[in-house]
Amino acid sequence: MSDDPLRPHAHHNNSHPPSDDSTWTLCLPDGQQLAITLEALRAWPAFTLPAYWLTTDHGVHGPYQATGVMLRDLIAWHWPGGWTQVEVISADGYGNRLWREEVTEAAEPPLLCYAWDGQLLSRGQGLVRLVVPSEKGNALRQVKWVMLVRLL
């Protein structure tokens, strides 16, 4: 969709964290907003992708064992009702839209990731970071510094 600012996003890589705070907000279809701290995220059941390659225009990093919470779990725990898409937006205004099938039916699930190789990510590394394993282009979907997850 050419009128969708979240997809595709203009190619840009900000390498400086826009803030220090890794707390993000989950916005539900009924307007409820829940602040999710890093501690809360880490307390939920985690999932580890065994080999995540970050493919960017400035090189390929990896493989990492990427640990986080599956987006589909987070949604299921908070919203039993219907939804069609989820917007993941960062503190620097970067964003990505995922359609429901991409979240619930992906063989390798999208994660809100907080650790690589068992080490907590630094804010500079993008904490909390969206990992979309199916995207192997310019890392346009690998949103760093997630600030808002809006379910629609």
Ligand SMILES: Nc1nc2c(c(=O)[nH]1)N[C@H]1C(S)=C(S)[C@@H](COP(=O)(O)O)O[C@H]1N2
């Ligand atoms: N919040 C945010 N996330 C972002 C970007 C950005 O500018 N802001 N750039 C994307 C792009 S284009 C790339 S190549 C990767 C770079 O990730 P890295 O800095 O960990 O290598 O982050 C992606 N996620």
Ligand SMILES: [Mo]
């Ligand atoms: Mo990129």
